[in-house]
Amino acid sequence: AQSVTQLDSQVPVFEEAPVELRCNYxxxxxxxxxxxxxxxxxxxxxxxxxxxxxxxVKGINGFEAEFNKSQTSFHLRKPSVHISDTAEYFCAVSxxxxxxxxLTFGTGTRLQVML
Amino acid sequence: ETGVTQSPxxxxxxxxxxxxxxxxxxxxxxxxxxxxxxxxxxxxxxxQYYREEENGRGNxxxxxxxxxxxxxxxxxxxxxxxxxxxALYLCASSWTGGYTFGSGTRLTVV
Numbered sequence: 166a167q168s169v170t171q172l173d174s175q176v177p178v179f180e181e182a183p184v185e186l187r188c189n190y191x192x193x194x195x196x197x198x199x200x201x202x203x204x205x206x207x208x209x210x211x212x213x214x215x216x217x218x219x220x221x222v223k224g225i226n227g228f229e230a231e232f233n234k235s236q237t238s239f240h241l242r243k244p245s246v247h248i249s250d251t252a253e254y255f256c257a258v259s260x261x262x263x264x265x266x267x268l269t270f271g272t273g274t275r276l277q278v279m280l
Numbered sequence: 281e282t283g284v285t286q287s288p289x290x291x292x293x294x295x296x297x298x299x300x301x302x303x304x305x306x307x308x309x310x311x312x313x314x315x316x317x318x319x320x321x322x323x324x325x326x327x328q329y330y331r332e333e334e335n336g337r338g339n340x341x342x343x344x345x346x347x348x349x350x351x352x353x354x355x356x357x358x359x360x361x362x363x364x365x366x367a368l369y370l371c372a373s374s375w376t377g378g379y380t381f382g383s384g385t386r387l388t389v390v
Contacts, residue, residue: 169322199379208286208370208383209323255322259379267313267336268372268379270322 167192167258171271179279180248186241186274188256198239199257199268200230209255215239226250251278283307284382286371292388293361301356301385305373311335312354313379314346317368329354361389 172187190196197216201209213224220232230241239256253275257268283306293299305312311330315323325338329348343359352373358365368384 201381206386209372209381211378211380214378257322266374267325267328267338268315268323269325272322273320 167196167260167269169256169258169269169271171254171256171274173274174272175275175277177277177279178246181245183244184242184246184250184276186254186256186276188239188241188271190237190239190256190258192237192258192260194260196258196260197266198230198232199259200224200228200239200241201255201257201270202226203253203255203273205252212241212254246276246278248278248280250276252276283309284371284373284380286369286382286385288385289383290386290388292390295361295363295389297361298357298359299361299387301358301369301371301387302353303355303371303373303382304353305371306380307352309352309373309375309380311374312348312352313372313374314354314356315370315372316340317370317384318364319367323370326356358387363389365389 168191170189178184199214200212213222215222215232223229253273256271259266285304313328314326317323328336332348345357348354366389370384371382372379
């Protein structure tokens with residue numbers, strides 16, 4: 166079984182400031198890791214994913230995340246946020262069972278960018 | 281990027297009724313999953329279909345059922361609706377290492 170913990174339910178930050186959204190996971194097997202963004206009344210949009218290789222992953226809209234296997238973490242970062250980054254962010258894991266895999270999500274972090 | 285279309289976008293049903301939600305996924309993506317997202321929560325896995333067969337199920341009762349068709353479309357059916365079934369229902373099509381989500385169907389049970 167897998168689980169995902171997003172330690173912060175809300176993160177307020179001023180525009181142009183850096184931000185880090187924290188994600189820790191638990192799994193007995195190797196996993197894929199994902200970050201999704203959800204704008205109000207919309208579905209999920211993929212920001213970035215870690216499948217293998219380099220532990221620093223770059224995504225869309227200037228976001229990046231670092232996979233840390235020893236700490237079982239996959240924190241999301243952006244060096245300078247914009248007001249348009251205000252949204253709900255979900256971290257998710259999937260095991261490597263190929264076609265039978267599923268995503269397990271955290272409870273989300275609400276990023277509120279202030280002027 | 282999204283090539284996953286869900287219909288309808290919003291739906292209001294009465295407790296005890298039945299509902300069918302539809303999803304059209306990208307050509308070639310032969311795996312489709314459905315998720316339920318209650319207000320203020322992360323999405324929860326309902327079930328997954330691969331080549332028209334159920335291929336995994338989450339902790340949802342049998343009144344949640346699905347179908348997948350050869351043209352990459354799929355359905356989620358929920359019988360005997362309960363108030364707690366009110367949620368955003370998301371469809372996702374997947375390929376090796378990735379998932380593409382639709383915009384969801386907002387179901388309200390009154």
